[in-house]
Amino acid sequence: MPDKWNPELYERFQAERSRPFYDLVDMVHRQENLRVIDLGCGTGKLTKYLHETLAAEETLGIDASEKMLEKARQFEGNGLRFEQRRIEENPGDGEFDVVFSNAALQWLTGHEVLFEKLRAKLRPGGQLAVQIPAMDSEPVHQIAVETAQEFSQELRGYVRRLEVLPPETYARIFYKLGFVKQEVKLQIYGHVLPSREAVVEWYRGTLLTAYESQLNAQSYERFVERYQQKLFELLEDERPFFFPYKRILMWGRI
Ligand SMILES: C[S@@+](CC[C@H](N)C(=O)[O-])C[C@H]1O[C@@H](n2cnc3c(N)ncnc32)[C@H](O)[C@@H]1O
Incomplete structure (x- = not known):
């Protein structure tokens, strides 16, 4: 799949995206x-x-996108380095005291198996800390699925579904994997954006990149137009626009 991550577009909402990271x-x-x-x-x-x-x-940052890593490499040094790797393959050699992931694991499916793999990367006493958006049942995601179904021919049936489990299921997974301490919470981040158009911009920087990599430039523009049209039937035209964003934050220690 072509690398459609756009660091500039992604960082347009840096303040809002950073809060759950901190x-x-x-x-x-x-x-x-x-x-x-x-x-x-x-x-x-x-x-x-x-x-x-x-x-x-020592901190190792890994990412599948070379475009994102090009930006990251300027921060290398003093024990910090970056490598191009896929999370679902061997994410890093050896074991770690902290396996950390912010807003990335929602791109991967099969979370029960994935979390077992991540648990295996921990040293004794190690910690796993993960944040994932829990927006898959919200209009912003549902409309993307509906739009993908309308574009089914051009997308050759491709639909980007996020596989985010309920918070209590992650708590059970942590327990089953032998985490002796854990904290799992659902948190709502209330973002005040300039307008509802900014919501579309937000998603162009994340979820919609999956469709961008499947379509030619012209079809992708039509896709975004249709997504916006359908979404605006549901979102009020308010300025500023209040955008409540659900996220699951989880931490455990073995
Ligand atoms: C929404 S961004 C989050 C970036 C950063 N963690 C932050 O908090 O700003 C998701 C990142 O996950 C990366 N990613 C998605 N799937 C991946 C995979 N299978 N393996 C490695 N990286 C992946 C993307 O390239 C992208 O840089």
């Missing part, structure tokens, strides 16, 4: 000489914050 970092217990991995690190700025805040000895 909240997740706060859930990690501080210790000396930590070996940390950040899965789906994106443009690396927040990975640098993670590395410095935890005063980690």
Whole structure:
């Protein structure tokens, strides 16, 4: 699949996207000489914050997108480095004290198996900290699925479905995987955006990139137009536009 991540578009909502990252970092217990991995690190700025805040000895940021990593590499040094890897393959060599992932695991399916794999990357006493959006039943996602069905021929039947489980299921997974301590919470982040058009911009920077990589430029523009038209039938034309965003934050220690 072509790499359609656009660092500039993604970072347009940097302030809103960073808040849950900082909240997740706060859930990690501080210790000396930590070996940390950040899965789906994106443009690396927040990975640098993670590395410095935890005063980690070593932090490895991994991402599948070379475009995101190009930005990240400027932050390398003092124990921080980046590699192009896929989370579902071997995300990093050896074991880690902290396996961390903000807003990336929702792109992967089969979370029960995935979390088992991530658990296996932890050293004794290690911590897993994950944040994923829980927006899959909201209009912003449902309309993307409906639009994909309308474009089914051009997309050759492709539909991007996010496989996010209920918070209590993640709590059960943590328990089954032998985490002796855990904290799992659903949090609503109230974002005040300039207008409902900004919601479309937000999704062009994330979910819709999956469709961008399946369509030619012209079809993708039509796709976004149709997505916007359908979405605006449901969203009030208010300025500023209040956009409540649900996220699951989870932390566990083995
Ligand atoms: C929404 S961004 C989050 C970036 C960063 N963690 C942050 O908090 O700003 C998701 C990132 O996950 C990466 N990603 C998606 N699927 C991946 C996979 N299977 N393996 C590695 N990285 C992946 C994307 O390239 C993208 O940079």
